[in-house]
Amino acid sequence: MKTTTLAPAPMPTLSHRASRWFARNLIRIYAALAFIYLFIPVAYTFAFSFNDAGKSNLIWKGFTLDNWKNPCGAPEVCSALGNSLKIGLISTILATILGTMIAFALGRYRFKGRSVINLLIFLPMATPEVVLGASLLAMFLNFRINPGMTTIIIAHVMFCISFVVVTVKARIASLDPRLEQAAMDLYANERETFRYITLPLVMPGIAGAALLSFSLSFDDFIITNFNSGTVATFPKFVYVSAARGIPAQANVIGSSMFFIALIIVVVGQIISRRKKLKVN
Template sequence: MSGVASRLAAATPGGIARELEAPVPGRRRRGIRIRGLGLPIYTALALIFLLIPIAYTFVFSFNDSGKLNIAWQGFTLDKWTNVCSAQGVCEAFANSILVGVVATVLATALGTAIAIALVRYRFRARGAISLLLFLPMATPEVVLGAGLAAQFLSLGVNKGLMTIIIAHTMFCISFVVVTVKARVASLDPALEEAGRDLYGSAVAVFWRITFPLLLPGIAAAALLSFALSFDDFIITNFNSGAVDTFPKFIYIAAARGIPAEANVVASAVFILAIVLVVVAQVTRAARARRTARLQR
């Protein structure tokens, strides 16, 4: 009887409507599958879009080209074995390394001291200084570069490597302060107090307790500063004079065709960065496994 009743109920208009409105399991699974593919497809397209210029640079570093490195002429390793054969490539790269290292050291030292002072001490104009340190990060590089160029011109300073280093140190300090400041704020002051309770001097407490705890943040700030300095073009172009850095060399050479040797340098820098990241991740994972093993 129950089966007959159910068939009769299904035969009614309301039953037929309910059956029509009921979702089909196969259709639901297909809809979920299609929606689930959206994110992977979007991610793959984004990665392809980001990696196309890098792939182009790497592939054309093996191009057997002359002055123009636009059309593929054939495979060769001569550009990798004779990187400095193109005039100005190695000199510009060396200038970028020099400027990046010096600006990073100066900005990291000054920025770390400023970050510690802003977090640990109370003094007048503390809030104003924090605000002023954020301004170079929010100001367009064109404004910073033009302003610094005007200052150097009014002071009668000849533009060259020194003015580039000063300019890069100025805008890198803000990034160092922001990065190290977050690390300083996360430290437990009780650790330093324990060091002073054990009759450690202020210098000993800083180098044996504070500095090792701040070192990850300082290293991150230094790497960020070097990357920003090495990659900068706008501020450098305003304050470099006749000195060429690698980004400036690329910009000037783009008008007549970037030589394959510049692609070699760019590819080598990219590969080095990837290797450093992989080594850092592997080292961190090994340290984490070692720590977990000791805690057992």
């Protein structure tokens, strides 16, 4: 038992209080620094999208909005972006369909050879991109296939499938089997149960997997570089122009992608929060 004293506690000094505050918020300060670290190059890229740079965007030469008014001003930058978007879209659709099918097979059925399938899903994720890219190119060369748009999409679908399977499988595994049983109990046959219960409940997982696929595909450079032949994607364009200076228009596109993605995510969150509030 402590004895209570009536003497007032000594007033903590200012430095004392500051160091206490610091100790209590150490982890928040650390996290804030980590975020600054993450965003320095993003901010730099954004800032230099306003540089009146001319051809090589290395040194700050003055503020201009010209790059934003005319993002396709630099030669080939927009065709590269168009290629990337097209590849990203097609690869995402294919990988999401194929990966989701595998995830359902793994999550909902018993069959022989499950461990082989699991290994085949895991291996592409555990293989460095150089090896994936080099091996595909070796095969294409062997079969005398010229690299191009098709080979890029083939490669992107291949490395996205595993990520889709893992994401969707996790969602299926977290599904309460009683929900599907309840649907069957309420006169839904297997097809209807899948359509009205299973699929809608797994949908957020599928959407997340598609988003992941798109960003992996859109940002991929190494595998693409091996299998693209003369086709330029946006990352390849940046890499190639790195030697002679990247046009400020590339910064405009990079920054726009960043803000578009951020807006989509934030608006999505606001909408879902609104929905909840409204009903309550």
